[in-house]
Amino acid sequence: MQKFLCTFLLLLLSSNVHAAxxxxxxxxxxxxxxxxxxxxxxxxxxxxxxxxxxHHVQARPSLIAHARRAQLVVCTGAELEIGWLPVILRESGxxxxxxxxxxxxxxxxxVTMLEVPTLLSRNEGDVHPGGNPHIQLDxxxxxxxxxxLSQRMSELDPANAAFYxxxxxxxxxxxxAAIARWEKQAAPLKGQAVIVHHKAYAYLNDWLGLNEVxxxxxxxxxxxxxxxxxxxxxxxxxxPARMVIRSAYQDSxxxxxxxxxxxxxxxxxxxxxxxxxxxxxxYGLFDDTIARLLAGLSAH
Amino acid sequence: MFKHVMLCAALLAPLCGHAAGDTPTTNNExxxxxxxxxxxxxxxxxxxxPAAGSNAFNPDVSLILSGTYGNLQRDPAIPATGFxxxxxxxxxxxxxxxxxxxxxxxxxxxxxxxxxxxxxxxxAGGITVENGFVQTTxxxxxxxxxxxxxxxxLGYLNEQHAHAWDFxxxxxxxxxFWDNQVGEDGVQLKWLAPTxxxxxxxxxxxxxxxxxxxxxxxxGAGSGVLFAHVGDDIGVSSSWRVGVSLxxxxxxxxxxxxxxxxPGTAGGVTESFSGDVHTAGVDxxxxxxxGGNPTVTNFKLQGEYFRRRQNGLLTYNNATTDSYAVTQSxxxxxxxxxxxxxxxxxxxxxxxxxxxxxxxxxNAANVIxxxxxxxxxxxxxxxxxxxxxxxxxxxxxxxxxxxGLNDQQLFVQYVMSMGAHxxxxx
Numbered sequence: 269m270q271k272f273l274c275t276f277l278l279l280l281l282s283s284n285v286h287a288a289x290x291x292x293x294x295x296x297x298x299x300x301x302x303x304x305x306x307x308x309x310x311x312x313x314x315x316x317x318x319x320x321x322x323h324h325v326q327a328r329p330s331l332i333a334h335a336r337r338a339q340l341v342v343c344t345g346a347e348l349e350i351g352w353l354p355v356i357l358r359e360s361g362x363x364x365x366x367x368x369x370x371x372x373x374x375x376x377x378x379v380t381m382l383e384v385p386t387l388l389s390r391n392e393g394d395v396h397p398g399g400n401p402h403i404q405l406d407x408x409x410x411x412x413x414x415x416x417l418s419q420r421m422s423e424l425d426p427a428n429a430a431f432y433x434x435x436x437x438x439x440x441x442x443x444x445a446a447i448a449r450w451e452k453q454a455a456p457l458k459g460q461a462v463i464v465h466h467k468a469y470a471y472l473n474d475w476l477g478l479n480e481v482x483x484x485x486x487x488x489x490x491x492x493x494x495x496x497x498x499x500x501x502x503x504x505x506x507x508p509a510r511m512v513i514r515s516a517y518q519d520s521x522x523x524x525x526x527x528x529x530x531x532x533x534x535x536x537x538x539x540x541x542x543x544x545x546x547x548x549x550x551y552g553l554f555d556d557t558i559a560r561l562l563a564g565l566s567a568h
Numbered sequence: 569m570f571k572h573v574m575l576c577a578a579l580l581a582p583l584c585g586h587a588a589g590d591t592p593t594t595n596n597e598x599x600x601x602x603x604x605x606x607x608x609x610x611x612x613x614x615x616x617x618p619a620a621g622s623n624a625f626n627p628d629v630s631l632i633l634s635g636t637y638g639n640l641q642r643d644p645a646i647p648a649t650g651f652x653x654x655x656x657x658x659x660x661x662x663x664x665x666x667x668x669x670x671x672x673x674x675x676x677x678x679x680x681x682x683x684x685x686x687x688x689x690x691x692a693g694g695i696t697v698e699n700g701f702v703q704t705t706x707x708x709x710x711x712x713x714x715x716x717x718x719x720x721x722l723g724y725l726n727e728q729h730a731h732a733w734d735f736x737x738x739x740x741x742x743x744x745f746w747d748n749q750v751g752e753d754g755v756q757l758k759w760l761a762p763t764x765x766x767x768x769x770x771x772x773x774x775x776x777x778x779x780x781x782x783x784x785x786x787x788g789a790g791s792g793v794l795f796a797h798v799g800d801d802i803g804v805s806s807s808w809r810v811g812v813s814l815x816x817x818x819x820x821x822x823x824x825x826x827x828x829x830x831p832g833t834a835g836g837v838t839e840s841f842s843g844d845v846h847t848a849g850v851d852x853x854x855x856x857x858x859g860g861n862p863t864v865t866n867f868k869l870q871g872e873y874f875r876r877r878q879n880g881l882l883t884y885n886n887a888t889t890d891s892y893a894v895t896q897s898x899x900x901x902x903x904x905x906x907x908x909x910x911x912x913x914x915x916x917x918x919x920x921x922x923x924x925x926x927x928x929x930x931n932a933a934n935v936i937x938x939x940x941x942x943x944x945x946x947x948x949x950x951x952x953x954x955x956x957x958x959x960x961x962x963x964x965x966x967x968x969x970x971x972g973l974n975d976q977q978l979f980v981q982y983v984m985s986m987g988a989h990x991x992x993x994x
Binding site: 390 | 682703705706707710711712758760761762763764766767797798800801804807808855859860861862909910954955956986989990991992993994
């Protein structure tokens with residue numbers, strides 16, 4: 269009876285308050301996290317998909333139009349979106365989502381950044397002064413981010429604060445259990461030498477203990493060149509690696525080339541929600557990432 | 569009543585969650601370690617980092633360096649046939665040359681305003697202020713206000729800085745109709761509609777300093793611009809934007825030299841025009857990238873058409889003044905295809921129509937009313953960008969913009985950006 273009443277009242281509420289929290293997520297992992305935390309209380313728009321390179325997104329008219337009505341913009345920050353988000357925020361004519369405003373949430377503020385460069389020079393490629401921005405592949409990072417995001421949602425939508433509070437509580441419990449499960453599953457990955465396409469896995473490595481020995485890109489953000497890849501191949505003679513990893517959005521050719529020449533498996537990981545068929549939500553993202561890495565390990 | 573329902577629901581919400589979410593499968597010990605961990609993480613979260621950034625308090629500074637090598641068969645100073653009354657600022661030089669270096673400085677001024685300054689350093693010496701505007705986004709409700717010196721929002725290419733051009737030069741219609749780019753001193757107000765699709769309306773009032781205006785020292789506005797843009801996505805792979813623009817200004821004593829005339833005066837004559845100039849244009853751009861990911865391959869198709877009516881008085885050879893009216897038009901269509909990472913190829917076709925002028929009786933035997941020639945140009949380019957900060961380009965053009973003076977042109981160009989590199993517009 270109580271359950272029925274609740275459902276009824278919530279339905280009534282949602283039909284009356286059609287103005288759900290209008291949320292603009294820069295990357296699909298934040299859209300998925302917002303979905304976990306707000307369920308139907310938010311109207312969530314994901315600006316990019318996992319098959320797009322979050323560094324290189326066009327400031328498309330549709331993105332500006334969606335930002336115009338957003339109450340909350342949820343992005344990685346740490347300059348990951350510097351090539352497109354500033355234009356969108358400016359052109360939107362929506363001061364509530366400007367940098368530093370309550371309607372602007374940067375996930376990178378709530379985690380410990382890795383690979384903060386000591387030398388800031390473009391000679392080092394496309395480095396980010398705030399550190400490596402690909403924070404979404406360490407499942408542990410979602411705990412503080414989710415806490416902060418839930419708080420922010422409550423601030424902007426106080427009418428549903430109790431709901432958000434409840435959701436963050438249950439999410440945290442479920443997520444902690446999932447982390448324990450993933451860490452157990454991923455134990456064989458610890459210490460394994462790997463090559464990566466782009467320096468996008470610092471947080472994944474930090475969490476699961478993978479040992480990144482080389483990158484296919486000569487410098488972050490620069491396309492893999494034949495000469496650099498030959499060097500990596502040479503390096504592999506002295507320091508073998510178990511697999512070559514790339515994200516779903518990346519060109520397959522460099523890692524396929526490396527796979528064929530070094531006789532190691534090329535592993536594609538979803539990188540974000542939607543990057544593979546199995547990565548349907550945040551849980552699927554990590555289930556599938558770990559499953560694919562383990563498959564790569566046993567592919568010998 | 570409504571408030572009560574909300575309150576009731578809000579109070580009941582946590583209850584609902586518990587009723588649905590409690591799964592008593594985890595044992596107590598697990599739960600304890602879990603909650604300890606949450607506490608740890610919450611502690612960690614409290615130690616928030618300061619906002620990092622290379623520009624903490626300092627403005628973003630950028631410098632663009634560019635230069636060309638040009639191989640031309642004809643003198644670039646000769647204007648397109650039928651457009652001797654228009655600027656011919658093509659920027660071509662034979663051999664090696666440094667192009668304008670562009671120094672850009674931008675920063676938030678305070679919570680209300682943002683300032684942008686772009687200074688063009690001429691290789692021959694001298695600095696011109698290309699842009700120097702203040703922008704406010706604090707208005708809200710989709711309004712954006714800009715004032716100072718800015719590139720007008722008309723058309724598609726007009727707002728793009730030279731370093732973002734896909735070809736070495738601007739399309740012929742931009743060179744002749746807008747002196748490459750309309751930079752106004754004035755005020756621009758834009759409004760973005762609260763719709764799913766992108767609908768933007770904008771208006772500008774300016775001094776009319778930039779061609780087709782001729783500069784003036786008067787109160788009030790010397791030029792007015794209205795534009796509208798509509799855009800959206802088609803699926804995940806394509807997006808588009810179309811626009812219409814209207815521009816109006818007055819020219820007073822716009823002097824052109826070396827204008828061909830009916831008597832065939834050697835070296836042409838000087839003509840001066842005063843009158844109204846009305847221009848209307850349509851533009852579109854369509855961008856395609858497989859899966860919306862442009863990093864490996866992508867394609868861009870764009871085109872613009874402008875039509876201009878000039879109506880006023882023409883003074884022939886500093887002597888005879890009579891009425892003069894002409895409608896001219898021009899368009900270009902271009903496609904740029906990135907066929908592999910770092911490499912792009914592009915094709916552009918340009919066409920102008922110099923129109924059929926109505927020349928007053930006094931000048932009927934002097935001024936050429938119809939040139940009977942359609943200027944065209946075809947250009948191909950190939951560019952290579954080792955990173956997003958550097959670009960090397962080869963461009964070949966078959967320039968038939970001047971009657972009887974076909975030109976095969978070759979350009980090699982470099983464009984390099986240093987320092988902060990702001991986000992590019994669509």
